[in-house]
Amino acid sequence: MSRLIRMDQTGHTTLAEWTVDDPVSAEAAVAAFRTELEQGYYALVSHGEGQAEQVRELPLDASVVILRRPIAGG
Amino acid sequence: MANVLPEVANVYWRPRVTDGSLRRVGRLWTLSSVAHALPFVAGAVALGLAAPIMLPFAALCLVHAWAIPELYAARGARSVKPRSASGAEPEQVALGLLGDLVDHVPRELYAQTGLMIERGRLGVWLLGEAGALLLRPGGRRVNCYCVKATGAGLPPSDRVAHLLLALRTDESGFATVANLAFSGARWRVRRRLTAPARKALDAAARLA
Numbered sequence: 001m002s003r004l005i006r007m008d009q010t011g012h013t014t015l016a017e018w019t020v021d022d023p024v025s026a027e028a029a030v031a032a033f034r035t036e037l038e039q040g041y042y043a044l045v046s047h048g049e050g051q052a053e054q055v056r057e058l059p060l061d062a063s064v065v066i067l068r069r070p071i072a073g074g
Numbered sequence: 075m076a077n078v079l080p081e082v083a084n085v086y087w088r089p090r091v092t093d094g095s096l097r098r099v100g101r102l103w104t105l106s107s108v109a110h111a112l113p114f115v116a117g118a119v120a121l122g123l124a125a126p127i128m129l130p131f132a133a134l135c136l137v138h139a140w141a142i143p144e145l146y147a148a149r150g151a152r153s154v155k156p157r158s159a160s161g162a163e164p165e166q167v168a169l170g171l172l173g174d175l176v177d178h179v180p181r182e183l184y185a186q187t188g189l190m191i192e193r194g195r196l197g198v199w200l201l202g203e204a205g206a207l208l209l210r211p212g213g214r215r216v217n218c219y220c221v222k223a224t225g226a227g228l229p230p231s232d233r234v235a236h237l238l239l240a241l242r243t244d245e246s247g248f249a250t251v252a253n254l255a256f257s258g259a260r261w262r263v264r265r266r267l268t269a270p271a272r273k274a275l276d277a278a279a280r281l282a
Contacts, residue, residue, distance in 0.1 A: 002130055004128060005171070007168070007227060007228070007232045007235060007236060008228070008232070009164060009169070009227040009229070010164050011163070011164040011165065011166065011167020011169075011171065011206065011231075011232060012159060012167060012171045012232070013169070018266055021085045033189050034281060035122065037166070043078060044239055045242055046175055046239060046242060047242075049177065049199065049242075050095035050192070050193060050194060050242055050245075050273060051076060052077075052239050052242035052243045053243070054077055054078075054080070054243050054244075056078070066171075066239060068223070068235075068239055068240070069223045069224050069225040069228070070080070070081050070084075070223075070224050071079075071081055071221055071223050071224065071236060071237060071240045071248075072084065072086070072154070072221070072222065072224055072251065073219075073220055073251055073252050073253035074104075074147065074204050074205065074220030074221055074222045074253060
């Protein structure tokens with residue numbers, strides 16, 4: 001089961017869960033993903049130390065996709 | 075470039091940070107510190123030689139020469155100062171996610187110090203809620219950056235996770251977006267850190 005997670009005030013929220021075999025859940029996840037991107041979130045997949053990949057389309061084969069707010073110099 | 079941090083577009087006037095540019099910036103900071111301190115040292119010598127009665131003023135000049143780089147270092151150290159209390163439920167949830175992103179050793183160090191260690195190409199990073207320290211290779215120089223996740227109300231560990239993921243996406247872009255608050259000797263910054271943060275800095279220096 002893959003998960004779409006948004007980092008937010010609650011710690012994090014799971015917005016969608018899907019499996020590649022289940023087109024309905026995958027479609028719902030893609031819709032949730034696009035909505036969050038439109039609201040200014042960035043999506044990425046972490047590949048361990050030193051590596052994360054910014055994604056603009058939901059990678060259905062990823063186990064976890066994380067949505068984050070933009071960062072800025074303080 | 076495959077993985078460019080989107081936030082870099084917000085600071086389009088800044089050249090992308092590279093290892094070479096960090097070396098140049100480091101040298102400029104050293105030069106600037108010397109330029110600030112040297113006139114006061116020279117003044118102290120001149121006053122000391124002029125008349126014994128001027129010795130207290132000479133001492134004041136020396137204190138001034140010492141204090142200027144110290145103030146800069148203090149500003150740098152403040153970049154990783156804890157901003158908010160942890161322990162509430164959202165923080166525990168955020169801590170779980172952050173823990174999943176890293177191995178055992180960084181997780182332990184974070185639990186003890188509140189700073190997340192991450193090795194990069196530019197050096198070893200220590201990430202706090204609203205700032206980061208970069209230990210340059212060799213561990214003698216530290217760059218202190220002010221950088222944070224936008225948006226209010228995020229738990230501390232969520233803020234750290236934001237920085238960690240942005241750093242992993244594009245280290246050079248991360249260093250470009252972040253505001254450099256200080257670059258200088260590790261010992262100078264270390265003196266201004268809290269005891270837990272000093273422990274994290276020492277661990278990062280061993281890795282650098």
